[in-house]
Amino acid sequence: MVGTSARVPPSLFNVATVFLNVSRVRANCTAVPPPIVPVRRLCADAMSESRDGQHFGGKPLAASHYIVFANEKGGTGKSTTAVHTAVALTASGRKVGVLDLDDRQRTTTRYLENRAASVERLGDALPMPAFRVNEAGSLAGFERNIDALTADNEILVIDTPGRDDPLARIAAARADTLVTPINDSFVDLDLIGEVDPETYKVRRPSFYAEIVWEARKNKAQSGGEVDWVVLRNRLQHIGAKNMLRVADALKELSRRVGFRVIPGLSERVVYRELFPSGLTLLDIDHFESVGLSHVAARQELREMIGALQLPQTGVTQDMFEAV
Secondary structure: OOOOOOOOOHHHHOHHHHOOOHHHHHHHOOOOOOOOHHHHHHHHHHOOHHHOOOOOOOOOOOOOEEEEEOOOOOOOOHHHHHHHHHHHHHHOOOOEEEEEOOOOOOHHHHHHHHHHHHHHHHOOOOOOOEEEEOHHHOHHHHHHHHHHHHHHOOEEEEEOOOOOOHHHHHHHHHOOEEEEEEEOOHHHHOOOEEEOOOOOOEEEEOHHHHHHHHHHHHHHHOOOOOEEEEEEEOEOOOOOHHHHHHHHHHHHHHHHHHOEEEEOOEOOHHHHHHHHHOOOHHHHHHOOOOOHHHHHHHHHHHHHHHHOOOOOOOOOHHHHOOO
């Protein structure tokens, strides 16, 4: 089990002194994971070309692509984002499996169960990913569910609990794309980096960044890499100094730790309204009424899916066109 006490060596923040050329990067990719953006890019370039062309418009995946939604803080819209991502990919024609690791709250599972009930009630074949919940939080059950879901699906979406969880750490180490949704606040940002209260500058990475660094190191040992994406969820529609300060801090921290920052889903009532029926913004034909907020929310979803830079998905603009 990966511990939380490991500290990122200061030398890793000095790319010039650690890696002098691509050949040395190639030799060190398995020894040192890519927590820094420049190192990550060099490591990726030094690897075989098997990953080339896997993004939009490229080659289909040869193996299941793991998308892990993880954050040790609840209330960030993690499950809502995971479900919308899974349904959007399913609607694009990809075979998608969903594994819910939160066997207590089961938000993702309940959402998809509600969706299955709507399919039966409406008599309409809504895009429906396969899904399972990891009962009792056991490692053996985790492995069985992984094997079952990856046997028939190209993409595996894993939703983790909003707390420190052993299986969540294992899932993060297997992630190809690790998505960390955060609210637009310094409370959420503190999980990733400590911020000076006077200057709002980042002092150092926090414990969760260290956990991801360990996950990346483990992934690198098998020749893989983790694309860490921090998703700014529940953005408010009004500008504020706090939003700008959080944005600046995230930008600074992303350069130091090595993640991408993308906009997620805004704070909208529609997401809470959709849960009982299991519908998503892709199912707008089944809404009782459609307003501008629904159209704007669906555009946000389209942009978020594109910004994730997932392997070839077939997700197109037409799927999100307003009716």
